[in-house]
Amino acid sequence: KQEVTQIPAALSVPEGENLVLNCSFTDSAIYNLQWFRQDPGKGLTSLLLIQSSQREQTSGRLNASLDKSSGRSTLYIAASQPGDSATYLCAVRGDYKLSFGAGTTVTVRA
Amino acid sequence: NAGVTQTPKFRVLKTGQSMTLLCAQDMNHEYMYWYRQDPGMGLRLIHYSVGEGTTAKGEVPDGYNVSRLKKQNFLLGLESAAPSQTSVYFCASSKKQGTEQFFGPGTRLTVL
Numbered sequence: 001k002q003e004v005t006q007i008p009a010a011l012s013v014p015e016g017e018n019l020v021l022n023c024s025f026t027d028s029a030i031y032n033l034q035w036f037r038q039d040p041g042k043g044l045t046s047l048l049l050i051q052s053s054q055r056e057q058t059s060g061r062l063n064a065s066l067d068k069s070s071g072r073s074t075l076y077i078a079a080s081q082p083g084d085s086a087t088y089l090c091a092v093r094g095d096y097k098l099s100f101g102a103g104t105t106v107t108v109r110a
Numbered sequence: 111n112a113g114v115t116q117t118p119k120f121r122v123l124k125t126g127q128s129m130t131l132l133c134a135q136d137m138n139h140e141y142m143y144w145y146r147q148d149p150g151m152g153l154r155l156i157h158y159s160v161g162e163g164t165t166a167k168g169e170v171p172d173g174y175n176v177s178r179l180k181k182q183n184f185l186l187g188l189e190s191a192a193p194s195q196t197s198v199y200f201c202a203s204s205k206k207q208g209t210e211q212f213f214g215p216g217t218r219l220t221v222l
Contacts, residue, residue: 004152031208043114043200044153044213051208089152093208097143097168100152 002027002094006101014109019077021104023090028068031093035064035075038087038103047088048075080108112136114214116201122220123191131186131217133201141204142184143168143211144176146197153200159184160207191221 003026013019023033032051036044048064050057050073056065061078077084087105091098117132133142140161145153155168159178173195175187184203188195201214 034210036213041216043215044202046210046212049210091153096166096207097155097158098153098211100154102150102152 002030002092002099004090004092004099004101006088006090006104008104009102010105010107012107012109013080015080015082017080017108019075019080019084019106019108021075021077021088021090021106023073023075023101025071025073025092025099027092027094028071029094030068033064033066033073034091034093034098035062035073036089036091038089040087044089080106082108082110084108114201114203114212116199116214116217118217119215120218122222123188124222125192127191128187128189129191129219130188131199131201131219133184133186133203133214134182135184135201135203135212136182137203137205137212138181139203139205139212140181141206142178143202143204144174144184144186145200145202146170147200147216148197156186156199191219193221195219196221 035047048057050066063076087103089103091100114135143158144156157176162181199217202211204211
């Protein structure tokens, strides 16, 4: 059974600092990995999707890397802003479903 | 495009009552999913569908039933609600297997 872990569970940084969010998974047989953002009381917004054959994916200030063999992904958010405050979830795609981590809740202090 | 929508947004049930949650998508996606999200846990897959008229069990299917009579709709039913089913329910859809999943805003269900 795929286990997805996100450490730390919560993170607080001053505005302008770069954010580094970690995700680890136990089974390297994945199709892809997806990073989501969730605001309080809201649904999930997809940020980046990395296919298993890719090493990284970039969108604006966001960069996600994938090391499938070691079961790790990292989401980097450059020059954080208060609007980046949210919970970030990673999910790995196995044969038919996404397996989610519990998320990292980020607070960016102005 | 509305994307993925869910009805209702909130609901309170008494133990033993039944209800149906509706999910609709206007992206012509083949795959649809129902998840539940509980505090401190990741989202868990309840049921999913790979196309109109098909359904399959996910990770935590007990106590739920689903139907996909139309491609754009995916219904989640609770026949006899239990307090353990208090949760936030999310619907998602994707074009095909392995592609990006798009999520609805969620339904917050409380069972007393």
